[in-house]
Amino acid sequence: VTKNHSSSTTKNTPTYDTAMAEEVLKGLQATQKYLPSKYFYDGIGDELFQKIMAMEEYYLTDCEMQVFREQATEIFKMLFGDDQHAFDVVEFGAGDGTKTRVLLKYFLEKQLDFSYLPIDISENVLEQLSLSLKKELPALDVQPMAMDYFKALEQLQSKSKKKVVFFLGSNIGNLTREDTVKFLQQLSQKLNKGDMLLMGMDLKKSPATILQAYDDQKGITRDFNMNLLERLNKELGADFQVENFQHFPSYNPLTGETKSFLVSKIKQSVHFSLLGKTVHFEAWEAIYTELSKKYDLKEIQQIAQETGFEVKQHFFDDRQYYVDTLWVV
Ligand code: AVJ
Numbered sequence: 001v002t003k004n005h006s007s008s009t010t011k012n013t014p015t016y017d018t019a020m021a022e023e024v025l026k027g028l029q030a031t032q033k034y035l036p037s038k039y040f041y042d043g044i045g046d047e048l049f050q051k052i053m054a055m056e057e058y059y060l061t062d063c064e065m066q067v068f069r070e071q072a073t074e075i076f077k078m079l080f081g082d083d084q085h086a087f088d089v090v091e092f093g094a095g096d097g098t099k100t101r102v103l104l105k106y107f108l109e110k111q112l113d114f115s116y117l118p119i120d121i122s123e124n125v126l127e128q129l130s131l132s133l134k135k136e137l138p139a140l141d142v143q144p145m146a147m148d149y150f151k152a153l154e155q156l157q158s159k160s161k162k163k164v165v166f167f168l169g170s171n172i173g174n175l176t177r178e179d180t181v182k183f184l185q186q187l188s189q190k191l192n193k194g195d196m197l198l199m200g201m202d203l204k205k206s207p208a209t210i211l212q213a214y215d216d217q218k219g220i221t222r223d224f225n226m227n228l229l230e231r232l233n234k235e236l237g238a239d240f241q242v243e244n245f246q247h248f249p250s251y252n253p254l255t256g257e258t259k260s261f262l263v264s265k266i267k268q269s270v271h272f273s274l275l276g277k278t279v280h281f282e283a284w285e286a287i288y289t290e291l292s293k294k295y296d297l298k299e300i301q302q303i304a305q306e307t308g309f310e311v312k313q314h315f316f317d318d319r320q321y322y323v324d325t326l327w328v329v
Contacts, residue, residue: 016274028279037174037290041122042231048224057216060170063322064200067315068102086113087162092149093171094118097129115141119152156190168200173293188308188329197327201295207251214249222247237273256294261286
């Protein structure tokens with residue numbers, strides 16, 4: 001895999017991430033166009049997502065922070081009970097680790113013997129995370145892994161220390177039902193009996209509340225969605241004119257699926273100079289860019305059962321907007 005850091009190579013030919021190029025073309029050449037949401041997170045996307053987490057409308061982060069601040073003791077008891085042997089904390093989609101820090105700090109105070117293995121698709125965000133943890137929690141052993149969830153799963157050693165897996169922030173919501181089940185099945189197979197999973201899931205609630213979280217007043221979420229096109233311009237030599245696209249989020253209260261789209265306002269063509277390809281858009285043709293799935297407790301129970309886990313306990317915020325659910329293998 002070649003990577004474009006927008007610097008010139010020795011031959012002076014611009015390079016690009018070939019796996020990304022392939023996935024992007026596949027999505028844009030499909031009958032119903034789509035782009036994988038994992039590509040939101042370049043340096044600018046990381047910054048925009050941090051702004052999203054701080055927004056009034058984006059209740060998810062506040063809910064999870066409240067759960068960790070107010071129920072750390074209960075969570076700790078459920079995770080370890082009397083068994084306080086050495087273990088690994090594996091975190092999928094660690095991001096900037098703001099929420100996790102609350103728990104890591106608590107584990108350190110309890111003098112537990114553990115390493116922290118954060119996994120994220122964004123190298124940029126992982127570097128920042130490692131640096132800030134080194135400063136803030138110098139005693140913590142951090143082993144970062146920059147890759148997507150399925151790659152990281154393959155790397156997990158099954159026969160080692162006890163594992164506590166974190167999958168927070170409703171990151172699971174980005175996966176289709178099929179990928180969710182596939183991911184969790186593979187995960188439970190990698191884990192040993194007694195290993196645990198703490199997973200943050202966003203719950204069904206008033207549709208208006210959900211829609212606002214993905215369609216904020218200031219347009220930060222719009223910029224976040226549009227940045228995907230800017231990234232393709234920078235990294236694949238595309239010539240998207242973002243003003244010719246519209247951010248459009250939707251929520252289906254039957255399925256809990258929140259979907260975000262970029263809709264082409266006009267008939268237009270976009271050329272990818274580095275790939276020698278052109279993509280055509282009809283007026284009002286859409287690109288599906290993100291799924292942010294909302295659950296109910298029945299579906300959570302079903303998924304746990306289907307994937308080889310047992311639900312131990314749900315930790316809710318005050319409004320029951322959100323749940324951190326604790327599962328055991
Ligand atoms: C980071 C995947 C949990 O889906 O809610 C926020 C990303 N997208 N606003 C989500 C996101 C638009 C977020 N996750």
